[in-house]
Amino acid sequence: MDLSIxxxxxxxxxxSGAVYALLALALVLVFAVTRVIFIPQGEFVAYGALTLAMLxxxxxxxxxxxxxxxxxxxxxxxxxGAVREGRPAGRIAREAALSLAVPAAVTLLxxxxxxxxxxxxxxxxLTLAIVTPLGPLVYRLAYRPLADASVLVLLIVSVGVHFxxxxxxxxxxxxxGFRNPSFWDERFQAGPLMLSGQALIIFxxxxxxxxxxxxxxxxxxxxKALRATAVNRLGARLMGxxxxxxxxxxxxxxxxxxxxxxLLIGPTTTMFYDTGFLIGLKGFVAAIFGGLASYPGAAAxxxxxxxxxxxxxxxxxxYKEVIVFTMILPVLLWRSFTHGASDDE
Amino acid sequence: xxxxxxxxxxxxxxxxxxxxxxDVTIGVSVPLTGPTSALGIPxxxxxxLWPATIAGEKLNVIVLDDATDPTVGVKNARRFVTEDKxxxxxxxxxxxxxxxxxxxxAEAQTVQLALSPIPLPEGxxxxxxxxxxxxxxxxxxxVEHWKKTGVKTFGFVGYADAYGEAWLKDITAxxxxxxxxxxxxxxxxxxxxxxxxQALKLVGANPDAILVAASGSGAAMxxxxxxxxxxxxxxxxxxxxxxxLDLIRVGGKDVxxxxxxxxxxxxxxxLPDSNPSKAIGVRFIEQYEKAFGPKSANQxxxxxxxxxxxxxxxxxxxxKKARPGTKEFRAALKEALETVGRIPVSQGVLNxxxxxxxxxxxxxxxxxxxxxxxxxxxx
Numbered sequence: 255m256d257l258s259i260x261x262x263x264x265x266x267x268x269x270s271g272a273v274y275a276l277l278a279l280a281l282v283l284v285f286a287v288t289r290v291i292f293i294p295q296g297e298f299v300a301y302g303a304l305t306l307a308m309l310x311x312x313x314x315x316x317x318x319x320x321x322x323x324x325x326x327x328x329x330x331x332x333x334x335g336a337v338r339e340g341r342p343a344g345r346i347a348r349e350a351a352l353s354l355a356v357p358a359a360v361t362l363l364x365x366x367x368x369x370x371x372x373x374x375x376x377x378x379x380l381t382l383a384i385v386t387p388l389g390p391l392v393y394r395l396a397y398r399p400l401a402d403a404s405v406l407v408l409l410i411v412s413v414g415v416h417f418x419x420x421x422x423x424x425x426x427x428x429x430x431g432f433r434n435p436s437f438w439d440e441r442f443q444a445g446p447l448m449l450s451g452q453a454l455i456i457f458x459x460x461x462x463x464x465x466x467x468x469x470x471x472x473x474x475x476x477x478k479a480l481r482a483t484a485v486n487r488l489g490a491r492l493m494g495x496x497x498x499x500x501x502x503x504x505x506x507x508x509x510x511x512x513x514x515x516x517l518l519i520g521p522t523t524t525m526f527y528d529t530g531f532l533i534g535l536k537g538f539v540a541a542i543f544g545g546l547a548s549y550p551g552a553a554a555x556x557x558x559x560x561x562x563x564x565x566x567x568x569x570x571x572x573y574k575e576v577i578v579f580t581m582i583l584p585v586l587l588w589r590s591f592t593h594g595a596s597d598d599e
Numbered sequence: 600x601x602x603x604x605x606x607x608x609x610x611x612x613x614x615x616x617x618x619x620x621x622d623v624t625i626g627v628s629v630p631l632t633g634p635t636s637a638l639g640i641p642x643x644x645x646x647x648l649w650p651a652t653i654a655g656e657k658l659n660v661i662v663l664d665d666a667t668d669p670t671v672g673v674k675n676a677r678r679f680v681t682e683d684k685x686x687x688x689x690x691x692x693x694x695x696x697x698x699x700x701x702x703x704x705a706e707a708q709t710v711q712l713a714l715s716p717i718p719l720p721e722g723x724x725x726x727x728x729x730x731x732x733x734x735x736x737x738x739x740x741x742v743e744h745w746k747k748t749g750v751k752t753f754g755f756v757g758y759a760d761a762y763g764e765a766w767l768k769d770i771t772a773x774x775x776x777x778x779x780x781x782x783x784x785x786x787x788x789x790x791x792x793x794x795x796x797q798a799l800k801l802v803g804a805n806p807d808a809i810l811v812a813a814s815g816s817g818a819a820m821x822x823x824x825x826x827x828x829x830x831x832x833x834x835x836x837x838x839x840x841x842x843x844l845d846l847i848r849v850g851g852k853d854v855x856x857x858x859x860x861x862x863x864x865x866x867x868x869x870l871p872d873s874n875p876s877k878a879i880g881v882r883f884i885e886q887y888e889k890a891f892g893p894k895s896a897n898q899x900x901x902x903x904x905x906x907x908x909x910x911x912x913x914x915x916x917x918x919k920k921a922r923p924g925t926k927e928f929r930a931a932l933k934e935a936l937e938t939v940g941r942i943p944v945s946q947g948v949l950n951x952x953x954x955x956x957x958x959x960x961x962x963x964x965x966x967x968x969x970x971x972x973x974x975x976x977x978x
Contacts, residue, residue: 259799259803262795262799263795263796263799266793266795266796270792270793421632424632424636428640429636429637429639429640430637430815430816430845430848430849431637431815431816431817431819431820431845431849432849433819433849433851519792522792522793523792523793523820524792524816524817524819524820524849526634526637526790526816526817528633528634528790529790529792531790532790532792533792564795564796565796566796567787567794567795567796567797568796568797568799568800569796571759571785571786571787571794571796571797571800572759572786574787574788574791574796575788
């Protein structure tokens with residue numbers, strides 16, 4: 255172990271840590287607003303990477319059909335609920351049309367664009383447009399009916415959603431892996447370190463997203479409403495903040511961050527339909543560092559997990575997973591001793 | 600009629616019961632979901648190419664998914680032997696699961712045709728016969744090439760499971776016998792996204808050749824990791840689990856000029872006519888690609904296809920001794936496998952004996968080189 259090897263490992267750890275940081279932020283965001291431990295976050299990462307891979311091959315990605323089916327199901331549920339409440343038919347039809355507008359537009363766009371082999375950037379934007387609406391739809395169908403249940407029930411629902419999405423991923427993308435082309439092929443030499451353009455993009459996008467989220471939560475009304483829901487659900491509702499809207503927004507953001515992470519790591523990793531789960535799990539370990547409440551804590555935890563993984567794979571490669579996941583135990587011990595039990599649930 | 604329903608039910612039951620005894624029932628457990636589905640789905644495709652009858656007996660094939668989970672594999676095996684009363688078990692394509700199933704097969708005294716080259720401890724595996732070549736047989740062309748090209752040291756990076764372990768043992772034993780030293784062993788999990796740390800350490804030891812023990816398109820990741828660290832592509836060797844076009848598709852330029860040890864099935868058209876596997880291999884590729892698309896043929900489908908060829912030889916032999924569905928039939932199948940002698944299949948020539956349940960002769964393996972996105976046989 256000399257300085258150059260340590261440098262390479264630090265850089266590699268920081269690159270994966272940046273992606274884990276994005277996932278950890280999404281997990282903390284969703285947990286804070288909806289108290290859902292969002293295990294399917296990793297699936298959005300896989301969907302993002304594999305949807306782009308399918309578009310690269312000129313095929314229509316199966317996620318488009320998932321989007322359509324979920325949108326129709328959500329619209330039907332809303333319509334039945336409105337009929338039961340006795341709302342006028344015209345209004346019901348109008349609301350259904352509005353909720354179906356965006357998914358329908360995205361589906362038509364994908365059908366038009368898929369065989370055309372558009373440039374990489376446009377295909378990436380299309381991927382984001384396809385995967386992001388899945389977040390609010392999953393919330394509407396899986397979590398909203400149980401929104402007031404305990405954290406444990408919501409966790410079990412998350413596990414169910416994870417299995418469903420993984421199975422659908424196998425159906426849409428098959429069992430083999432894919433690699434996407436790099437966004438930026440340059441390589442920068444700094445002594446023994448070699449920084450690839452892709453790694454640089456990962457760092458920049460992560461930093462931009464962290465700053466963007468900070469501005470969103472600090473400066474915009476919608477962001478403050480989300481924070482209010484996170485602090486106290488009932489109080490927020492009393493103040494006129496729609497908790498359901500907050501849930502949809504947080505899951506929409508989580509899906510967006512997940513799809514973006516998938517686009518970022520697609521070129522450096524062979525993505526299979528089930529690769530997302532392990533990445534999401536490591537993001538979860540990072541989020542635990544922040545106690546599932548603190549964003550800087552989660553980001554710091556993600557860097558730590560990335561470095562731990564990097565050095566662990568150098569020194570004891572057969573035990574790398576063991577080391578990373580065993581870290582949860584001392585961190586949980588430390589947090590429970592220093593912070594004690596909270597009186598809210 | 601007063602008891603119409605009862606009569607109908609009895610007749611139906613009698614018809615079913617009679618029908619069941621005339622079939623040869625085969626239970627197949629393969630990973631159709633989970634991390635090794637890339638091995639299981641082609642196996643299932645190969646099984647769909649099986650004939651409907653063998654020696655006048657209808658083949659009743661039950662295919663179950665074991666989801667890359669050894670406990671599910673054992674559950675499937677138990678269900679096969681207790682409920683479905685199968686005459687033969689086929690599975691699994693993933694090494695750890697097939698090992699777990701071998702215990703159930705031995706307990707129920709039912710032949711298991713494993714679709715992965717599973718290593719079993721001494722005294723176990725009396726009822727398990729492997730369809731893929733053993734790692735020991737597949738290591739021979741690699742070590743031969745090393746001897747020919749003057750390799751003195753080698754490194755190893757492979758799965759942290761039974762497949763990687765089997766390869767490590769066999770390649771180290773053969774290489775040491777040839778005077779080639781092992782200078783580095785690194786492991787990684789199937790689901791890992793990169794092997795930077797492992798690659799750094801291994802390339803730092805500067806071996807003359809590196810063996811990557813992984814399977815399917817997952818073998819591209821460690822290969823690319825090594826090339827990224829500056830290791831020359833022409834010195835990287837892959838195992839027969841990676842002898843699939845998916846490796847070339849995902850690996851791209853980084854696998855050009857690298858070597859892969861493989862059975863003869865995938866390069867059947869390029870083999871000399873004297874090779875006994877050539878005709879069968881060509882037939883397999885034709886049938887598989889007709890059913891599943893061009894360039895889709897792979898070694899996992901070939902092993903499943905070979906199972907049918909083996910069955911076509913042993914079922915007639917066993918039928919002379921007993922009827923399907925009986926304990927004697929299952930024992931007769933085992934005896935047939937051990938005494939039938941040479942069976943040419945698409946992946947080589949099988950020759951099981953009572954002592955050797957791996958079967959493939961030592962000259963089965965071929966060394967392939969990736970040239971311009973396709974395979975080339977190395978003489």
